[in-house]
Amino acid sequence: MSDSKVSGKDLAETKTIDFLIVGFGLAGALLASELIRRGCRVVVIDPGESNASQVAAGLINPVTGLRFVKTAEIEQLLPAAKACYAALAEVFKRPFYVEKPMWRLLRCEQEVAQCRKRLGDPAYRDYLGGIAQPLERDDVLGCLEQKQTGYLLTRPLLSCLLDYFRAHSAYRQAYFDYRDLTFDPVLQWQEFRPRRIIFCEGFRARENPWFSWLPMRPAKGEILTLEHALPIPDRLFNDGHWLLPVGSGRVRLGATFDRENVDRPITEQAKAELLAAGERIFPGLKHAKLIAHEAGVRPCTEDRQPFIGKHPKLSQLHIFNGFGAKGSVLIPWYGRRFADSLLTGEVLPKSCDIARYERTHFPG
Numbered sequence: 001m002s003d004s005k006v007s008g009k010d011l012a013e014t015k016t017i018d019f020l021i022v023g024f025g026l027a028g029a030l031l032a033s034e035l036i037r038r039g040c041r042v043v044v045i046d047p048g049e050s051n052a053s054q055v056a057a058g059l060i061n062p063v064t065g066l067r068f069v070k071t072a073e074i075e076q077l078l079p080a081a082k083a084c085y086a087a088l089a090e091v092f093k094r095p096f097y098v099e100k101p102m103w104r105l106l107r108c109e110q111e112v113a114q115c116r117k118r119l120g121d122p123a124y125r126d127y128l129g130g131i132a133q134p135l136e137r138d139d140v141l142g143c144l145e146q147k148q149t150g151y152l153l154t155r156p157l158l159s160c161l162l163d164y165f166r167a168h169s170a171y172r173q174a175y176f177d178y179r180d181l182t183f184d185p186v187l188q189w190q191e192f193r194p195r196r197i198i199f200c201e202g203f204r205a206r207e208n209p210w211f212s213w214l215p216m217r218p219a220k221g222e223i224l225t226l227e228h229a230l231p232i233p234d235r236l237f238n239d240g241h242w243l244l245p246v247g248s249g250r251v252r253l254g255a256t257f258d259r260e261n262v263d264r265p266i267t268e269q270a271k272a273e274l275l276a277a278g279e280r281i282f283p284g285l286k287h288a289k290l291i292a293h294e295a296g297v298r299p300c301t302e303d304r305q306p307f308i309g310k311h312p313k314l315s316q317l318h319i320f321n322g323f324g325a326k327g328s329v330l331i332p333w334y335g336r337r338f339a340d341s342l343l344t345g346e347v348l349p350k351s352c353d354i355a356r357y358e359r360t361h362f363p364g
Helices: 026-037 074-092 109-119 154-167 202-207 268-281 324-344 354-361
Strands: 016-022 042-046 097-099 102-106 128-132 142-146 150-152 171-173 193-199 219-227 236-238 242-247 250-254 289-298 307-310 317-321
Touching (some): 026 042, 219 268, 317 324
Antiparallel strands (some): 242 250
16 A cells, blocks of 8 residues: 555545445455555545454464364465565554464363374474473473464554545545435445445444345454563463463453353453463463453354355445454455455455355345
């Protein structure tokens, strides 16, 4: 993205634009950035409220889960994410992606055996180191060194993009009322006449009258920020929960996963779970000072694949959503693929194209 790629025509003076993007989480912001970089006239509509992207730690971890499984297509996703954040760092003259190695704490022989299996697989060589015992603790059988891990400074990135979009008349703080959208004689929302509208609303897609048929399975997550005086090494820790040192004697600790109570308020139950996890990961954290307790709702999907593509009946309406807990690594690559589809007609990967659900919801 650069100023030279933005149309010199002030969007405030014209009602006709290429894309109206609804939602300013990481998905909407990075997609808007990509389309602007390609010379499109874009306006982002957002009510200005906190969203899951601003709460999330932005972790990038290629190998996850109890079975230490490599993220599908990580060989494409990770370089695209790093290139995207490096390009934005060059534009804004500040870093956004912080590489930090991770220790995966192994607590039973089954985990150690599964790790050794992965370490023997050449496909995992770029993402896993060896098993060491750096913590000298009886409750940990070893630490698996995970490579190419880190985290995105999501809030600073969104803040920079917001300032940029505002400076180029590409942002409007407003609530998008679906009832204000008209299709005849032309597609129009308030004074904007976009060629296409792209909905990037996170879990609120469940309320969208045109895309609520997609099987969204949102999951609430809560995160703590703690201040401590412990000798915690400057690396990520993970044993199902994660601990992230962020400097100045502070760590972030997360995250809970709740599909039953998909709302925003923080809970004492989650706080207790996270404090117990923190003490388990690094003893002594139970005495740390609580600085912040935040909650957000992840836009997860039933098949764990993103929702991308056009409405089967209303081809001017599109969705770019459903990146769940891995948005930091998924969104840059899928954003480029979606931009290719919108601008040059390239075919979307079948795994993410919402056409996979059309037969069920739009028979015939």
